[in-house]
Amino acid sequence: MAGLTRTGTVRATIAPRRPTTWLILGVVGLVFLIPIASMVAFTFRTSGGGYDLSHWVALVDPANAGKYAPIWKGLQGSLVLALTTVAIVLFLLAPTMILVTLRFPKLRRPLEFLCLLPLSIPAIVLVVGLAPIYLSIGRTVGTGVWTLAFAYGVTVLPYAYRAIQANLDAIDVRTLSEAARSLGAGWGSVLFRVLAPNLRVGLLSASLISVAVVLGEFTIASLLNRQNLQTALFVVNKQDPYVAVILALLALLFAFLLLLAIGRVGTATALRRSTPRKDPT
Amino acid sequence: MGRRGRLDQVTSAVHEGVGAVDSGRRRRRATAPAALGLLPFGAYVAVFLALPTGIALASGLFTSDGAFTLENLSALADPVILGAFWNSIWLSFLTAAIGAVVGAALSYAMLGFPEDGRARSIVDAASGVLAQFGGVMLAFAFIATIGLQGVVTVFLRDVFGVDIFADGAWIYELPGLVLPYIYFQVPLMVITFLPALAGLKPQWMEATLTLGGTPATFWWKVGIPVLAPSFFASFLLLIANAFSSYATAAALSSQGSSIVPLQIRTALTSETVLGRENVAGVLALGMIVIMAVVMCAYALVQRRAARWQA
Numbered sequence: 001m002a003g004l005t006r007t008g009t010v011r012a013t014i015a016p017r018r019p020t021t022w023l024i025l026g027v028v029g030l031v032f033l034i035p036i037a038s039m040v041a042f043t044f045r046t047s048g049g050g051y052d053l054s055h056w057v058a059l060v061d062p063a064n065a066g067k068y069a070p071i072w073k074g075l076q077g078s079l080v081l082a083l084t085t086v087a088i089v090l091f092l093l094a095p096t097m098i099l100v101t102l103r104f105p106k107l108r109r110p111l112e113f114l115c116l117l118p119l120s121i122p123a124i125v126l127v128v129g130l131a132p133i134y135l136s137i138g139r140t141v142g143t144g145v146w147t148l149a150f151a152y153g154v155t156v157l158p159y160a161y162r163a164i165q166a167n168l169d170a171i172d173v174r175t176l177s178e179a180a181r182s183l184g185a186g187w188g189s190v191l192f193r194v195l196a197p198n199l200r201v202g203l204l205s206a207s208l209i210s211v212a213v214v215l216g217e218f219t220i221a222s223l224l225n226r227q228n229l230q231t232a233l234f235v236v237n238k239q240d241p242y243v244a245v246i247l248a249l250l251a252l253l254f255a256f257l258l259l260l261a262i263g264r265v266g267t268a269t270a271l272r273r274s275t276p277r278k279d280p281t
Numbered sequence: 282m283g284r285r286g287r288l289d290q291v292t293s294a295v296h297e298g299v300g301a302v303d304s305g306r307r308r309r310r311a312t313a314p315a316a317l318g319l320l321p322f323g324a325y326v327a328v329f330l331a332l333p334t335g336i337a338l339a340s341g342l343f344t345s346d347g348a349f350t351l352e353n354l355s356a357l358a359d360p361v362i363l364g365a366f367w368n369s370i371w372l373s374f375l376t377a378a379i380g381a382v383v384g385a386a387l388s389y390a391m392l393g394f395p396e397d398g399r400a401r402s403i404v405d406a407a408s409g410v411l412a413q414f415g416g417v418m419l420a421f422a423f424i425a426t427i428g429l430q431g432v433v434t435v436f437l438r439d440v441f442g443v444d445i446f447a448d449g450a451w452i453y454e455l456p457g458l459v460l461p462y463i464y465f466q467v468p469l470m471v472i473t474f475l476p477a478l479a480g481l482k483p484q485w486m487e488a489t490l491t492l493g494g495t496p497a498t499f500w501w502k503v504g505i506p507v508l509a510p511s512f513f514a515s516f517l518l519l520i521a522n523a524f525s526s527y528a529t530a531a532a533l534s535s536q537g538s539s540i541v542p543l544q545i546r547t548a549l550t551s552e553t554v555l556g557r558e559n560v561a562g563v564l565a566l567g568m569i570v571i572m573a574v575v576m577c578a579y580a581l582v583q584r585r586a587a588r589w590q591a
Contacts, residue, residue, distance in 0.1 A: 014392060014486050014504075021393035028387050028467070032411070035422035035464065038432035042425040088325075096322035103315045114326060120576040121334055122525030124542040125565040128340065128549065129333025154330045212409070218416045218528040223549060230417045234532060237421065245425060248418035252410060259406040 036252075043246045055242035067240065071247060074232025077145040081228060082214045084149030086207045089160045092153070094203060097164055098195055101173050115161035118154050123219040126151065134224050145226050152220070156213045160206035167202025205262045212255045338569060341562030353559045357567055362544060366567060368455055369524055369540040376462035377519035383463070384470020385512060388478045391471070396479065408468035416528035423461045423533070427452055455539045461529050466519050473518055477511035477586065510586035517579040521572055541568055 016024070044051040058064055093115075100107045118126075130151055137147050173195065180194045196203065218230035229251065237244035341353050356362055387404075394400040414422075426433050429450060437443040451457050481504060489499040527542035538544045541564055548561035 014481060014483055016389055016393055018393065021390045024386050024390035028383060028390075032464070032467070034433065035426045038426035039422050041432050092322050092325055096319060099315065099318045104319070107319075114330075118330065120521060120572050121330075122527070122542065122568055122572065124525065124527045124545050125337050125568055126330075126333050128545065128561045128565045129335065129337035130329075131549070132336060133328070133333055150325075150329050153325070157330075209409075212413055216413050216416055216418070218531070222528075222531065223546065230528070233421075234417050237417075241421075241424075245421050248421050252414065252418060255413070256406055256410045259409040260402065262409075263402040263405050 036249075039245050039249055043242055043249065045242070055246060059243055059246055068236065068243060070227070070232045071229075071236050071243070074227050074229045077227050077232075078215050078229035080146050081149050081152060081217075082211045084146050085152045085156060085210050085214050088149060088153035089156065089206050089210050090203060093157070093160055094164055094199070094206070095191065097161070097168060098173065098191065098199075101168055102177060112161070112165070115157045117157075119158045123155060123217075124223075126154070127220055127223045130220065130224065143226070145221075145228065148221060148224065148226050148228070149214075151224075152210075152214050152217060155217065155220070156210040159209045159213060163206040163209060164199065164202045167199050167205075171198045201265055204265060208258050208262050212258055215251060215255060334569075337562060337565040339562070341559055341564075341566045343559070353563045354566075356560045356563045362541075362564065365539060365541050365544045366571075369542075370571070372455065372458060372462065372540065373520045373523035376459060376466050376523050377516055379463050380466025380470050380519050381474075381512065381516040384467045384515075385474055385478075387467065388471050388475040391475060392478060404471065408471040411468035412465055412472055414465055414468075417532040419461050419464060419529050420532035423452070423457075423464075427457075427460070453534050457533060458530055458540075461533065462523050462526065465526075465529075466523060469519060469522055470515055473515040474511060477508060477515075481507065510582050510588075514579055514582045514586050517575050517582065521575045521579070524571065524575070525568070 015021070041051075043055050044053065046052055046054060059068070097111070100111050134147070134151075137150075141147060176194055176198065177190045180190045185194065215229055217228065218234070220226075221228040221231050222234070229247075233244045233248060236247075342351065343349055357366075391401060391404060423431075425431055427445065428434065429446060429452075434445055437445060446452070485503050485507075486496070486499050489503060490496075494502070525542070527546075530540055530543055531546060534543070538547045545561050545564045545568075548564060
């Protein structure tokens with residue numbers, strides 16, 4: 001066995017052996033599944049102590065529409081926020097990153113520092129400073145939930161920056177834009193018809209991760225008294241914990257599928273890009 | 282002929298001069314709009330990142346009339362506040378340490394799967410979700426699991442006769458935060474540490490074995506020393522993550538303010554005690570100072586880790 005490991009592939013020697021892999025994965029996986037499984041079991045519980053589907057049925061029962069109204073309102077708010085935040089990422093952050101890459105390469109490090117800064121400023125600290133700012137925003141453009149997207153644009157900055165920068169590093173922005181310019185394209189065409197298609201993976205991942213972050217955000221919305229999905233779940237949980245848990249599970253599943261899609265898109269392009277390299281002709 | 286030649290020289294010189302001026306002006310003209318292009322994002326970051334951070338830091342240093350004062354800082358000496366800082370710090374260290382070790386083990390196990398395989402992408406996606414899971418939904422999950430009527434609580438009571446809440450309902454107090462925090466720390470460790478682990482060069486193992494070492498020699502003399510900086514960098518990130526986490530604690534313990542973020546909530550929402558906004562500012566200042574120390578340590582360790590990742 002030891003001889004086989006030594007003469008076998010080197011990868012196999014750095015990597016743990018099969019039983020070790022499955023032992024670690026099994027134990028950690030099980031511990032991590034228990035809370036999720038408990039949530040699922042909780043949603044099937046009846047007040048009598050048995051299990052049935054009544055809480056899931058109640059969710060779609062029109063008779064309960066009034067009771068669950070805050071949730072739909074919160075979900076609506078979160079979706080509007082997700083869209084606005086994605087717009088900030090796509091139309092404010094991405095063009096700035098392209099501009100810095102093309103014209104101000106020296107600003108790359110400062111921009112990176114700036115974009116990763118929100119990781120080290122706790123959301124709760126931002127709220128302390130945002131409260132007076134939102135007071136004046138409320139006076140000028142109103143207290144609509146969408147205004148929170150300005151704050152969320154900052155909280156998603158580190159994630160969106162990383163996703164877009166990884167893609168920018170992988171393509172030659174300068175050559176692409178110079179080629180397009182010399183063929184007579186204006187800056188608009190360069191941006192939308194040349195660079196954006198080449199950056200689609202990075203832009204897509206940045207958008208999806210932003211959606212995931214916005215759907216899970218609670219701190220800022222709660223302390224600034226705005227209604228989003230999480231604050232609605234928090235409120236509804238007090239009167240009907242079952243429905244809150246069902247919706248939390250659905251949100252979790254949605255976020256998981258979203259991130260799985262990012263991973264799939266990323267791997268697919270990595271494979272496509274490496275395919276020609278394998279073939280020397 | 283000579284005259285003609287001189288004229289040519291003059292005209293070409295003029296042309297060159299005009300050309301130089303023209304291209305110089307064009308370059309300058311092109312830089313100005315390009316720099317203008319940086320303005321929207323710059324303004325955005327100034328208003329929604331720099332300004333709130335500045336206000337948060339400054340609000341602790343001014344009275345409600347706008348006069349500079351260090352008096353508010355005395356709030357930091359309040360035993361309740363000191364206790365909250367202490368709770369926040371040990372909770373962050375404890376959960377970061379457990380999260381780092383378990384997350385590193387899980388990352389190690391992931392090396393057994395091909396990098397672009399299905400298992401990796403599922404674990405990647407799950408880690409991404411669970412690292413962001415902190416908050417209201419995580420609190421629900423733990424109430425359903427180890428709440429007073431939680432699945433595990435009931436199971437332990439009915440099957441083994443063990444009452445985990447014999448000493449009181451600790452799930453709604455500080456110890457109740459440990460398990461939920463670990464639940465988002467482990468996935469974050471996987472996200473940050475797995476790339477470093479995957480970057481370990483198989484040739485180093487090959488070289489160790491060729492030189493007569495064993496896999497154990499490789500791990501002790503090469504693997505662990507090379508990974509140590511990355512491990513500590515991830516560990517520091519986990520500390521920062523737990524320290525700044527608010528939503529889980531807010532959803533789990535609606536009463537009491539055992540950790541700093543909850544103290545800030547109390548200070549922000551308290552309408553009965555006047556002048557408490559400044560206390561929120563002082564607490565924010567304290568948090569930023571601790572975060573700055575952790576992030577500086579992170580940057581130093583990260584620089585050392587980068588040496589092996591070229």
